Amino acid sequence: MVSSAATRVAARLEAGLDEVLGDAHRRGPGGPGRSADLRRDRLVIRSHDLLEPCPRRASRPADDYEDRVVTTRRRVGLLVLRRLWGEAPPVPPRGWRVDPGALGPTVRAVFDTPDVWPLQLWEWTRSLDQAGRAALAAGVVTWCDGVIRLVGTARDVSWCDPSLPIRRDVPGRAVGLAATLDATRRTMEGERLLVVTGAASPTARRVLAGQAVLVRTAVARRDRVARVTLAMPPSGQLEHHVVDDALLDLAVDRVVEHAALRVRPDDAPPRPSRSCVHCHLLDECDAGSEHLGCRPGVVAGPAAGRPVDDQDRRHQGTST
Ligand code: SF4
Numbered sequence: 001m002v003s004s005a006a007t008r009v010a011a012r013l014e015a016g017l018d019e020v021l022g023d024a025h026r027r028g029p030g031g032p033g034r035s036a037d038l039r040r041d042r043l044v045i046r047s048h049d050l051l052e053p054c055p056r057r058a059s060r061p062a063d064d065y066e067d068r069v070v071t072t073r074r075r076v077g078l079l080v081l082r083r084l085w086g087e088a089p090p091v092p093p094r095g096w097r098v099d100p101g102a103l104g105p106t107v108r109a110v111f112d113t114p115d116v117w118p119l120q121l122w123e124w125t126r127s128l129d130q131a132g133r134a135a136l137a138a139g140v141v142t143w144c145d146g147v148i149r150l151v152g153t154a155r156d157v158s159w160c161d162p163s164l165p166i167r168r169d170v171p172g173r174a175v176g177l178a179a180t181l182d183a184t185r186r187t188m189e190g191e192r193l194l195v196v197t198g199a200a201s202p203t204a205r206r207v208l209a210g211q212a213v214l215v216r217t218a219v220a221r222r223d224r225v226a227r228v229t230l231a232m233p234p235s236g237q238l239e240h241h242v243v244d245d246a247l248l249d250l251a252v253d254r255v256v257e258h259a260a261l262r263v264r265p266d267d268a269p270p271r272p273s274r275s276c277v278h279c280h281l282l283d284e285c286d287a288g289s290e291h292l293g294c295r296p297g298v299v300a301g302p303a304a305g306r307p308v309d310d311q312d313r314r315h316q317g318t319s320t
Helices: 006-020 035-041 047-051 055-057 069-086 102-112 119-127 130-151 201-217 245-263 274-278 286-292 310-315
Strands: 043-046 166-169 175-178 185-186 191-197 225-232 239-243
Touching: 006 201, 006 245, 043 047, 043 245, 047 201, 047 245, 055 245, 069 102, 069 119, 069 130, 102 130, 130 191, 130 225, 130 239, 175 201, 191 201, 201 225, 201 239, 201 245, 274 286
Parallel strands: 043 175, 191 225
Antiparallel strands: 166 175, 185 191, 225 239
């Protein structure tokens, strides 16, 4: 049954998108019908898009993802946790818990089981040399170990399948919302969601939590979510977010703001910061170049501006 909160939030999302998108990215008559057109026209808004501090960069997201240890260890880690939890006896005795000591052998077993991997990820892993595979395995063990220390080993945690992105289309729109979600757990009060993150800002973490609930309930129109927990292995902390109107409205408003930027990128103002040094638009952005003290077209780096600090690296996802 769809809860009244989900219905209210879905209506807020629909009204907000109507206001900023009008007939753009609309499905049905006048919008894309064939699946090829829909794929081309679909506006995908991911959780991390909502965290972008510079409106101009948010309006033109970089398409520069590449597989590296730091960008793949979470997905491989989920394969490992799914296998570790999947080894539970069919009818576990009361209080049965996963053995965290089995982590190392399970990582090796997953590396020997191609059919559980997303194809593209498996092919990338196969392209690595021995040192590269060892680095990936070490990164996966570290990630899993950090998560297990925070989340525990209770049997009823259901780890997400990294082959199945958490993405839903907004009804009536060629707009897809994608969320970061690592695990779910059913309770009497409703579903609990788990997101593993290294986000340092409390507001960013709240947006991540809100987007996960938004995708799970208001767009998918399914389970009632009772709580979102953010696990932060770098700091060893868990942060619980109660699902209420304020959390959902924050997520909806961020999605609508972001959709407005994407559909009218020429109106998006620059907001220079230290992260300009890594920006894919720097060559064509006077404000960013000025902020860094260099001319457009000149490659910026630590010598042109300030030293690249840890926060810059975190923003780019290059931190371990
Ligand atoms: S260079 Fe800086 S101000 Fe310009 S778009 Fe990039 S992040 Fe924004």
